[in-house]
Every structure is written in C-alpha cells, then in structure tokens.
Amino acid sequence: MLKEPHVGAPRSRVDGRAxxxxxxxxxxxxxxxxxxxxxxxxxAIARGRITGIDTTAACAVPGVLEVFTHENRPRTxxxxxxxxxxxxxxxxxxxxxxxxxxxxxxxxxxxxxxEDSGTARHAASLVRVEYEAGAHETDLLRAREDAYVPPKRxxxxxxxxxxRGDAVAAxxxxxxxxxxxxxxxxxxxxxxxxxxxTVVWEGGGKLTVHDKIxxxxxxxxxICNVFGLSKEDVRVVxxxxxxAFGSGLRPQYQLFLAVMAALAxxxxxxxxxxxxxxxxxxxxPETINQVALGAAADGMLRAIRHDAIGATSRFxxxxxxxxxxxxxxxxxxxxxxxxxxxxLDIHTPADMRAPGAPxxxxxxxxxxxxxxxxxxxxxxxxxLKNYAETDENEGKPYTSKELRAAYRLGAERxxxxxxxxxxxxxxxxxxxxxxxxxxxxxxAQMQQTSARAVLTADGRLEVATATxxxxxxxxxxxxxxxADAFGLxxxxxxxxxxxxxxxxxxxxxGSWTAASAGSAVQAACHAVRETLFRHARxxxxxxxxxxxxxxxxxxxxxxxxxxxxxxxxxLIEAMRAGGAERIEHEQTASPDKANQKRYSSYTHSAxxxxxxVDEELGVLRVTCIVTAVAAGKILNPKTARSQVIGGxxxxxxxxxxxxxxxxxxxGRFMNHNLAEYHVPVxxxxxxxxxxxxxxxxxxxSPIGVKGLGEIGIVxxxxxxxxxxxxxxxxxxxxxxxTLDKLLERPPAERAR
Amino acid sequence: xxxxxxxxxxxxxxxxxxxxxxxxxxxxLRGPLGLTGSKEGCGSGDCGACTxxxxxxxxxxxxxxxxxxxxxxxxxxxxxxxxxxxxxxQQKFLEMAALQCGICTPGVLMAARTLLEQNPDPTETEAxxxxxxxxxxxxxxxxxxxxxxxTAAEMREAAR
Ligand code: FES
Ligand code: FES
Numbered sequence: 001m002l003k004e005p006h007v008g009a010p011r012s013r014v015d016g017r018a019x020x021x022x023x024x025x026x027x028x029x030x031x032x033x034x035x036x037x038x039x040x041x042x043x044a045i046a047r048g049r050i051t052g053i054d055t056t057a058a059c060a061v062p063g064v065l066e067v068f069t070h071e072n073r074p075r076t077x078x079x080x081x082x083x084x085x086x087x088x089x090x091x092x093x094x095x096x097x098x099x100x101x102x103x104x105x106x107x108x109x110x111x112x113x114x115e116d117s118g119t120a121r122h123a124a125s126l127v128r129v130e131y132e133a134g135a136h137e138t139d140l141l142r143a144r145e146d147a148y149v150p151p152k153r154x155x156x157x158x159x160x161x162x163x164r165g166d167a168v169a170a171x172x173x174x175x176x177x178x179x180x181x182x183x184x185x186x187x188x189x190x191x192x193x194x195x196x197x198t199v200v201w202e203g204g205g206k207l208t209v210h211d212k213i214x215x216x217x218x219x220x221x222x223i224c225n226v227f228g229l230s231k232e233d234v235r236v237v238x239x240x241x242x243x244a245f246g247s248g249l250r251p252q253y254q255l256f257l258a259v260m261a262a263l264a265x266x267x268x269x270x271x272x273x274x275x276x277x278x279x280x281x282x283x284x285p286e287t288i289n290q291v292a293l294g295a296a297a298d299g300m301l302r303a304i305r306h307d308a309i310g311a312t313s314r315f316x317x318x319x320x321x322x323x324x325x326x327x328x329x330x331x332x333x334x335x336x337x338x339x340x341x342x343x344l345d346i347h348t349p350a351d352m353r354a355p356g357a358p359x360x361x362x363x364x365x366x367x368x369x370x371x372x373x374x375x376x377x378x379x380x381x382x383x384l385k386n387y388a389e390t391d392e393n394e395g396k397p398y399t400s401k402e403l404r405a406a407y408r409l410g411a412e413r414x415x416x417x418x419x420x421x422x423x424x425x426x427x428x429x430x431x432x433x434x435x436x437x438x439x440x441x442x443x444a445q446m447q448q449t450s451a452r453a454v455l456t457a458d459g460r461l462e463v464a465t466a467t468x469x470x471x472x473x474x475x476x477x478x479x480x481x482x483a484d485a486f487g488l489x490x491x492x493x494x495x496x497x498x499x500x501x502x503x504x505x506x507x508x509x510g511s512w513t514a515a516s517a518g519s520a521v522q523a524a525c526h527a528v529r530e531t532l533f534r535h536a537r538x539x540x541x542x543x544x545x546x547x548x549x550x551x552x553x554x555x556x557x558x559x560x561x562x563x564x565x566x567x568x569x570x571l572i573e574a575m576r577a578g579g580a581e582r583i584e585h586e587q588t589a590s591p592d593k594a595n596q597k598r599y600s601s602y603t604h605s606a607x608x609x610x611x612x613v614d615e616e617l618g619v620l621r622v623t624c625i626v627t628a629v630a631a632g633k634i635l636n637p638k639t640a641r642s643q644v645i646g647g648x649x650x651x652x653x654x655x656x657x658x659x660x661x662x663x664x665x666x667g668r669f670m671n672h673n674l675a676e677y678h679v680p681v682x683x684x685x686x687x688x689x690x691x692x693x694x695x696x697x698x699x700x701s702p703i704g705v706k707g708l709g710e711i712g713i714v715x716x717x718x719x720x721x722x723x724x725x726x727x728x729x730x731x732x733x734x735x736x737x738t739l740d741k742l743l744e745r746p747p748a749e750r751a752r
Numbered sequence: 753x754x755x756x757x758x759x760x761x762x763x764x765x766x767x768x769x770x771x772x773x774x775x776x777x778x779x780x781l782r783g784p785l786g787l788t789g790s791k792e793g794c795g796s797g798d799c800g801a802c803t804x805x806x807x808x809x810x811x812x813x814x815x816x817x818x819x820x821x822x823x824x825x826x827x828x829x830x831x832x833x834x835x836x837x838x839x840x841x842q843q844k845f846l847e848m849a850a851l852q853c854g855i856c857t858p859g860v861l862m863a864a865r866t867l868l869e870q871n872p873d874p875t876e877t878e879a880x881x882x883x884x885x886x887x888x889x890x891x892x893x894x895x896x897x898x899x900x901x902x903t904a905a906e907m908r909e910a911a912r
Contacts, residue, residue, distance in 0.1 A: 012846050012847050012849070013846065013849065013851070015854075016845070016846040016851065017838070017846060018854075019851050019854030019857050020832075020838065020842040020845050020846055020851065020854075020857060020858075020861065021789070021829065021830070021832070021833055021838070021842065022787075022788070022789020022790070022828070022829035022830050022832075022858045023789070024854055025788065026788075026791075026855070028792075029782070029788040031786065116783070117779065117783065118772055118774070118775055118779065190889060191853070191855070191889055192791070192793045192799065192801055192853070192855040192856050192887060192888065192889050192890075193791070193793070193853065193855040194792065194793070240853070240854065241853065242791070242853045242854065242855035243852070243853040243855060243889050243890050245889070272792075274795060275793070275794040275795060275796065275798075275799075470853060471851075471852030471853025471854065471890045472852070473852070638848075638849045639849055641849070641895075642849045642852060642890075642891055642892075642895055643852075645891065645892035645894045645895070646852065646889075646890050646891055646892040647892075648892055649892035649893065650892075673794065673796060673798060674793070674794050674796075674798035674799050674887060675796070675798045679887060679889065680892075680893075681884045681885070681887060681893075682879075682880045682881075682883040682884045682886065682888075682893045682896065682897065683877075683880045683881045683883075683884040685880070685892065685893045685894065685897075688892065688894050
C-alpha cells in the first residue's frame with residue numbers, strides 16, 4: 001500500500017513547537033558574551049542639515065561606551081554601488097550617519113552604545129542636535145505636478161506595456177464611461193517583531209550576525225561591501241523572522257549601525273528599533289490612480305486608461321507594478337497605461353505585501369463596479385463578459401488560468417445570486433447590508449535557487465538552503481517535499497534555512513519561495529535518490545536488480561518495486577551495501593527560460609465581501625469574505641489557508657484602517673505607534689472562507705506551485721469598497737474608508 | 753542609582769534579580785533572566801506580545817515595573833507546557849495552524865489561557881474581544897479563534 005504523500009496534505013508546522021513554547025530565537029534574542037546595546041537617535045526635521053551635535057551629556061552617563069555620529073563614525077565604502085543591496089532600486093542608497101545632510105524625518109542621526117539597553121536609551125535622550133531646516137515637501141497631492149517617468153527601470157519590475165489600439169479615441173466614442181481618481185494612503189509594514197540585529201564578535205575580525213532579514217545573503221553581501229569585509233568573515237544566521245512582509249527585503253539601518261559599532265568597539269552589539277522607529281524606513285508608497293473605462297451599452301470594454309503616480313524618496317526611484325494589471329485582467333483592444341513617480345522628503349518606500357497590485361487593482365476593480373452600475377449589469381456578469389483568455393499585455397497564453405472557476409465557486413459559496421442589485425436595498429435591523437466583489441491577480445514566479453540534501457546511514461535526511469521563513473511555512477513545505485522524495489516520515493527530516501553558509505537562495509519574497517526553494521530541495525533529493533538507488537541495486541540479492549528509477553517507489557523508508565511493493569530494500573540497508581555513511585548532493589533549480597518566453601504565469605482570485613453598516617453611526621463590519629484562489633498546486637492546505645486568510649485581513653486593513661498620516665508642515669508621520677496606526681484586531685474579523693480552485697500548472701515551476709503570499713490581499717480592498725457602495729450608495733475612492741468618510745454627507749445635503 | 757533587589761516567583765520557581773527602579777518587567781525577563789519567550793512588539797501596551805500573568809492577572813509586562821514583581825507570582829510562556837507535555841492550547845495552536853511567524857503567539861497563548869480559566873465556555877465574540885488586545889499581523893486571527901474555541905470544548909469535555 002502506498003501511503004498518502006505529505007505534499008498536498010494538511011501538515012502542522014514543523015517549527016510550531018519551538019514557537020508555542022517561546023523557544024524559537026529571533027534576531028534580538030541571541031545571547032553573546034559582553035553584549036553591548038545600541039539605541040538610535042532619530043532626527044527631528046524632514047530636510048536640511050545638522051549644524052551641531054552635542055554628545056557630552058550622553059557620553060558622561062556611566063555605562064555608555066560610545067556615541068556614534070556622522071562626525072566620528074568609522075569610514076565605510078565610498079562608491080554608491082557598494083551600498084546597493086540585492087534589491088535596491090535605481091538611485092543612491094541611504095547611508096546611515098553618512099554626513100550632516102538630513103533627507104527625511106526620523107532619519108538616524110546618532111547611535112548610543114552602552115553596557116545595557118536601559119542606559120543606552122536614557123543616554124540617547126541626552127544627545128542634543130541642532131539643525132538648519134530647508135524647505136521640505138511630503139504632500140503627494142502637491143508633488144504630483146512634478147511627477148516623472150522613472151528614467152531607469154527597477155530590475156524585476158515591468159514598466160507599463162506599450163499602448164495597444166487607440167484608447168483616447170475609443171474612450172471618446174464609448175457610450176458608457178467611468179472616469180475617476182482613486183487614492184491609497186501610505187502604509188507601514190509593522191511586522192510584530194521590531195527590526196533588530198545582534199552582531200556577535202567572534203574574535204579575529206569574524207562576525208556572526210543575527211539580522212531581521214528576508215534573505216541572509218542580502219545582509220551578508222551588504223555588510224561585506226559596505227565595510228570591506230570578506231564573506232568568510234561574516235556569517236548571517238536568522239532561523240526565525242517575526243514577520244516582515246517586505247520590510248526585511250533590504251538591509252535596514254539597524255544592521256549597518258550594529259555592525260559598525262561592533263567593528264569599532266571590537267565586541268558584540270545589539271541594536272533594536274522602537275516601534276516609532278519602525279515608521280522611519282520602508283513603507284508602502286501613497287499612490288494616486290486615474291482610471292477611465294469606456295464600454296459599449298452592453299458592458300463590453302472598449303477602452304481602458306490607467307495612470308498612476310507613486311511616491312518615492314529624493315534619493316531612490318522605488319518602482320512597483322501598479323497599472324499593468326489593468327491591461328491584463330480584461331479583454332480590451334484599446335489600452336493605455338502610465339506610471340510615474342513623485343519625489344518627497346521621505347525614506348525610500350519598499351515592497352509591502354503584494355507591492356503595487358492591491359493599489360492598481362483597487363482602482364480598476366472599483367471602476368469596474370462603477371461601470372456595472374452604469375450599465376445596469378451584475379458586477380460578476382460584467383467581469384465574465386470581459387474575461388481575458390490570454391495575457392493581452394504581452395500577447396502570450398497563460399500557463400494556466402482558472403479565474404472563471406474561481407468566480408463560479410466563490411459566487412456559489414457566497415450566495416451571490418441572491419444579491420439585490422440596487423444600492424441600499426438590503427438591510428437587517430439598523431444595519432445596511434452590502435455585497436461586493438473584485439478580482440485579484442499576482443505574478444507567479446520562480447527564481448534560481450540551490451539546495452543541498454544529505455541522507456545519513458541512520459535514516460535521517462537533512463535539506464538546506466539559505467532562504468527564509470518569515471512565518472510563511474517554508475520549513476514545513478520543504479520538510480514535506482523532502483520526506484516524500486524518500487517515503488520518510490516528516491520527523492526524519494531536518495530543514496536548515498536562514499544561514500548564509502547554506503546553498504544560495506534569493507531573498508524570500510514575491511510569493512516565489514515555495515516554487516523556488518521547493519524545486520531546489522526536490523532536485524537535491526532526487527540526486528541523492530539516484531546515488532542511493534545505485535547502491536540499492538548493487539546490494540547482494542537485491543530485488544531491484546534490473547529495475548530503473550522510474551519503476552521503483554520510495555515508501556516507508558524502503559525502495560520497492562512499484563509493481564510489487566512487497567519486494568524492496570531498506571534505505572539503510574542500501575547505504576550499507578554501498579558502503580556509504582552519507583550521501584550528499586547539491587542542486588540548483590532554475591526557471592524554464594523557454595516556458596517563460598512563451599507563457600505568462602499569474603495566480604488569480606475572486607473575492608466576495610459582505611459588509612454591514614450602521615445607518616446612523618456609520619460603524620462598519622466586514623461580516624463575511626469568501627475568496628476563491630487559483631494558484632496551481634497547494635502543497636499544504638493548512639499553512640496555505642493561513643497565508644491567504646492573513647492576506648485577506650491585510651486587505652481589510654487597507655480598506656478600512658491602515659494609514660500613516662503625515663503632518664505636512666513638519667514633514668513627518670504622526671501616528672507612529674500601534675495605538676494610532678490601526679491594524680485589524682481579532683474583534684474586527686468575522687467569517688473568512690478560502691476556496692482553493694483546482695488548477696494544473698506544470699510550466700511555472702517543476703513542482704507545480706504558483707505561490708500564495710500575496711494573492712490574499714490583492715482585490716480584497718476593492719471587494720470591500722464595492723460592498724460599502726452597495727450597502728450605502730456611497731462610492732469612496734480614497735483608502736482607508738474611515739468613519740468620517742462614511743458619515744460625510746454630500747455637499748448638497750450639507751447645505752440644507 | 754542603586755539597583756533594587758527583587759524576590760519573586762516565576763513559573764513556580766523562586767527567583768531573585770537586580771533591576772533599575774525604572775526597568776520594566778519585560779526588560780528583565782528578556783534581558784538578565786533570559787526568558788525571551790515574552791516578546792516586545794511596542795513597549796507601550798498596544799500589542800499584547802509581552803503578555804504575562806501577575807498573581808493570575810493578565811498584564812502587559814512592558815507596562816509593569818520589574819520592582820512590582822516583589823513577592824508576586826509571575827507566569828510566562830516558558831512555564832505553560834509541563835515538561836514535554838504541551839498545554840492543550842499550545843497543542844491546538846500547533847495543530848490548527850494558529851501561528852505563523854510566532855511573535856504574537858506567546859502573548860496570545862497567555863491571554864487565551866487566562867480566558868479559559870475564567871470562562872471555560874466563551875462565545876466566539878467573547879473570545880474575539882478578549883483577544884482584541886493581542887495583535888497578530890500574520891494569521892488573520894481566524895485560526896487563533898478556532899483553536900481557542902476548540903480547546904475550550906475539549907477541556908470542558910475532559911473535565912466532565
Ligand atoms: S510590548 Fe507590551 S503591549 Fe506591546
Ligand atoms: S503569527 Fe506573526 S504576528 Fe501573529
């Protein structure tokens with residue numbers, strides 16, 4: 001009897017035990033002898049320069065070891081390219097404590113290092129900084145006038161496709177038109193773990209670095225380049241990362257500061273940011289979308305225009321894919337898309353869960369809802385009518401696209417057919433009830449990744465690659481894949497990740513880790529299998545004598561004939577026969593270039609939302625969300641469901657709560673704490689249902705996986721906004737949809 | 753400034769430590785005592801990651817002065833399992849995927865245990881409001897709530 005494989009089955013997290021007992025160690029938790037603690041002093045103005053910095057009082061506090069500022073910091077690499085990390089956008093990367101120039105509010109201006117964290121914190125409050133302030137701008141609504149097309153494209157980010165047809169003319173002639181502007185506020189990642197780095201001084205110039213990072217190799221490369229160290233001397237080890245959502249893609253300033261201090265003081269140093277400092281680096285850029293849709297009277301799309309302006313810093317051109325989705329989701333012959341950046345005096349934005357997509361898709365899917373209204377067509381029917389069978393941006397077929405099935409299954413589960421069309425037509429008691437839907441889309445990708453597999457004669461298997469698990473479930477799916485390769489129980493497998501000494505892996509992001517690291521681990525395991533199989537065949541009296549690898553199965557720690565599973569040989573026996581104590585192989589899995597050229601690969605989703613709005617008070621609840629996801633093969637329904645629900649709740653946050661508010665007079669974010677920056681809490685969440693739509697895809701990755709980290713958030717905010725319109729008749733195009741916007745009466749009514 | 757000498761009980765073990773008068777309980781737990789299971793998500797009482805109990809009462813340890821622990825009973829996540837045997841809530845969280853990155857998990861577990869001690873049969877709404885102060889950025893809360901309600905049902909069953 002062949003056992004049920006681990007892949008595809010709901011398996012519990014292999015790192016779960018360490019996490020429920022509090023044993024898992026994160027970046028700020030690794031002990032080191034003689035550990036010193038650094039506290040960052042944050043700058044107070046948005047633009048200008050430091051004219052004086054007085055550290056006398058701070059230095060005088062007993063226990064303070066050193067106060068680093070731009071005036072006394074050790075020398076670092078001169079050229080920009082040395083400061084550019086693996087995923088840096090075009091521009092000149094921010095250099096902490098570089099000189100007296102202030103580029104944004106909250107910029108680190110000093111690091112106080114002391115024997116303990118309390119002393120460092122206290123002494124940091126004694127550092128006096130004098131500034132000469134220059135004129136700053138942090139308001140995108142003003143800076144949009146100066147928006148520009150980024151001259152150099154960011155690697156991995158496709159610029160908008162060339163226009164097709166004549167969108168301007170088609171729009172002018174279209175019987176139905178929707179034209180509107182949609183805005184999404186600045187958001188901050190706010191993983192629950194603060195950014196932190198512990199640098200362990202190993203003596204002899206060697207460092208072990210525990211960093212909050214989504215790719216240990218990115219931190220390692222950055223440190224080596226900036227401080228002129230050799231890779232042999234710097235090992236980055238981050239087995240657990242307490243969430244990141246993109247904030248840990250690029251090395252953040254605490255890493256630089258901790259390493260700088262450790263090198264200067266020749267001892268171990270830890271730097272942990274405070275929650276308000278978590279608002280002083282990466283964030284999702286505020287983005288303005290202008291969308292115009294033209295359609296025939298029956299709702300068939302004739303023209304799509306979508307122009308977006310995203311905020312960026314003055315020193316780097318952070319780019320995202322915001323508008324391309326509008327050329328992709330629907331069939332339309334006349335499409336024109338544009339994407340620009342506007343510079344503000346802020347830190348460079350960064351990728352944040354599904355960068356770009358939920359912003360552009362919010363605009364497009366809101367506009368589609370408005371069009372459905374105008375055409376008097378059910379919003380689901382409108383989408384089915386305009387369904388795109390191929391990728392019309394690139395003129396390529398899809399590797400797979402089961403969005404139609406997602407619409408159908410989601411609608412059935414949700415009960416969409418019972419929706420009454422008119423806004424404000426459904427209510428229960430004092431609450432207005434609204435139903436809305438939207439589509440979601442995200443690019444399915446795979447990146448070149450290496451992995452090692454080692455089988456030892458005690459029947460244990462270790463697989464290793466430098467990738468990360470930021471809570472996504474990487475440990476678990478890799479254990480499943482590896483265990484299946486040998487028919488072993490998952491307990492026999494050890495997964496090692498998050499260590500720069502392991503085989504090379506790109507940063508963990510973009511939803512590509514399962515496909516990439518999974519394929520690499522599988523390839524390494526298959527290589528080990530081949531060697532093992534040779535030993536097995538060579539064993540005396542081996543029942544596998546003439547069989548080849550295709551005709552055997554690995555079951556329960558044995559290699560057996562697929563046709564006759566009673567005949568076989570144990571793994572350990574086979575190794576002994578071959579005189580092997582261990583079998584080790586490293587393999588690299590790469591995306592199939594030919595497939596990439598011929599096909600487009602995307603995950604899709606259909607999201608259905610129910611909201612209830614108190615008619616008088618405006619209090620709003622999202623009472624139900626059904627999301628149907630087509631993402632190729634699902635490796636582990638348990639962790640997969642978790643990922644998608646997490647993404648959906650991020651969509652709720654984007655729709656209703658998350659907004660970093662700037663005081664433009666001061667040029668600084670004001671709600672820099674978790675009391676005033678609202679994220680969804682347990683009591684905000686009601687029923688969320690995830691459906692995984694059957695989808696076969698053999699072209700995106702060798703293991704059939706398309707990725708799940710981002711798709712949950714894309715489209716969710718639009719579905720909620722559409723449901724709010726259905727409930728209240730109010731179309732709010734400015735996220736988040738807060739109470740004040742819901743209660744605001746139209747100007748005509750206000751005049752009365 | 754002179755350090756304070758504090759005698760307290762942590763997870764049933766008599767414990768002594770020295771601390772600054774201004775130092776938080778969370779700081780002492782994570783620093784000198786090496787009990788890093790309690791997490792710091794804000795340091796200002798907004799996230800619940802540092803949740804412990806003080807004489808059975810749920811508190812944010814970032815808002816408690818370490819000196820207040822004198823002659824009190826503290827429980828942290830490190831004391832939740834009995835030896836190798838996980839608490840039913842820990843077991844359920846593991847089985848039902850109620851955790852991802854794991855940073856909020858110790859705080860959520862501590863809060864959920866106190867909930868079930870005080871109310872063995874909470875409604876979903878009661879559980880959601882009780883845990884509303886424990887922020888989680890990964891899981892979307894759904895599995896946390898299911899795990900808590902399921903554990904409650906099992907513990908009631910076992911107690912009969
Ligand atoms: S760290 Fe104590 S509530 Fe956040
Ligand atoms: S599991 Fe990551 S914050 Fe809750």
